Amino acid sequence: MWNIRKSIIAFALTVMISLTAASSAGAHFTSSGYSDIQVGSDTMTYHLSLLEHDFLQIFPDKADGGDKISDKQLAGSLGAIGKLVDDGIIVTGDGKVGTAIIVAAKHEKRASLDMIGIDIRYTFAATVKRYLMQYNFFWYSGVDPNHSNYATIQVGGQTIEQVLGSQNYIVQIQGPGAAAGNPVNASATASASTTKPVNEVSSNATGSWQNTLKTYVLMGMEHIWSGLDHMLFLFGLLLAAEQRVWKIVKLITAFTVGHCITLVLSSLEIAYLSPTIVEPLIALSIVYVAAENIWKKKESARVVVTMLFGLVHGFGFAEVLRGTLSGHMALPLFSFNLGVEIGQLVVVGVLIPALLLIRRIPLKINWNMYASGIVGVFGLYWLIERVLL
Structure with missing residues (x-):
């Protein structure tokens, strides 16, 4: 008994x-975003997709639809969105900050989810040998430290996948000019970010598929363990x-x-x-x-x-x-x-x-x-x- x-x-x-x-x-449930990036010799076009729910947490104005924001309000808030982008994404070319222009912002569907799509264009005064991109959305401000961004980067005829997170938020991208044989001062680039997590992206085919393999294998392992x-x-x-x-x-x-x-x-x-x-x-x-x-x-x-x-x-x-x-x-x-x-x-x-x-x-x-x-x-x-x- x-x-x-x-x-x-x-x-x-x-x-x-x-x-x-x-x-x-x-x-x-996780906070996530997507980045579709096309790298040129002196330009970078960047399409950023954020969940509408996440975007409203950082949008500086009150949404005109309560928990929704209209395309009209988005179109009229490009200046405010530009400030968010300036804080959330930093792109430099050979150490010089690029000029960012917000081309458009509107609703879109991605993976059956309601998202806000923002088109950004970065321009530089000369041919860029190496770009440096730092993605700071959500975790930098403490809004959501678990936010992830899935980046698809097209450079030199190759497509590279990167997963950006709070521990992995800086990407170095070798520009088409460097791929064509221009020298790159790698030591100068590395010294600027020795204390930060950096991903190296180039147009080298072998390096790109190996990087994609490693990135997504680790993501799969972490997903089931978490x-x-x-x-x-x-x-x-x-x-x-x-x-x-x-x-x-x-x-x-x-x-x-x-x-x-x-x-x-x-x-x-x-x-x-x-x-x-x-x-x-x-x-x-x-x-x-x-x-x-x-x-x-x-x-x-x-x-x-x-x-x-x-x-x-x-x-x-x-x-x-x-x-x-x-x-x-x-x-x-x-x-x-x-x-x-x-x-x-x-x-x-x-x-x-x-x-x-x-x-x-x-x-x-x-x-x-x-x-x-x-x-x-x-x-x-x-x-x-x-x-x-």
Whole structure:
């Protein structure tokens, strides 16, 4: 009787701790923007896309539509937008600040999201051998330190992808003039920014694809590691497999096949499911796998359901890529998916030895049931939060 009471108390404490952790984790909606940049010998054209919700946080005037801003107001506020751009983006050519002109600002749809598109043109007095671009929007002012910007840079006939964030916000771009054989004072450029994170971008084909591969592989790995809901779903699958190799292979393979399909379809904007639907479904998948672990179902049905939920998680993974690929999607898409799979394998590789070690500890409780209960508490909390909020 005493053992039953201890089990109940332990489970109650576990639930309380889980609810506290879940409330701090929440959903993983992120602030993001896009930059489409074309680099010329003495000009740079820059199309900046920001989520309308994010833009309103820094827009100096009150929106004429409450939580919306009209195209008419945008067109009449080019001066104010120009000041925002001057603070948010700094572009220099061979150490000299370029003249920025705001050509237009209007609403646009990108990745099925409402965004504000700003066209900027930078001009320089002479041919530029090396550009330096510093992107400061949102994190520099403390508005959102987690803001990311997905930059597509076209220079010298090559397309380079860069992901800009609070720890990675300066890009050096070798101009077409330097690519044609003009010398570059690399030491002078480097000395100006030795204490800041700098990405080097050139028109060299080998360097550009390697940089894209590295950028998107790391992004995929970071995305799955930062998504506690994805991690808990994987943990639930490992609990379902009961540390049996063949069960693990079947369930992880089913999940991988599922999320790869929708990751590709959604990233290419062939299929789309709103985050307001995807996020609750991801939480529901966590609840379901936890419930299955406690009240076991047929093995074949579990594999099918796992693949179906993998389809849902794939839409969640693809939110990072939607709107970034713009016609040259093969390498970024492959690299991001590779990063997700590497990140997933690392998680599985860490959890399996830990679970095997725990199974060897003589415990008087059903460890698998308790752990599944913890997973279920997280999922249930997120499901309620994401449906109601």
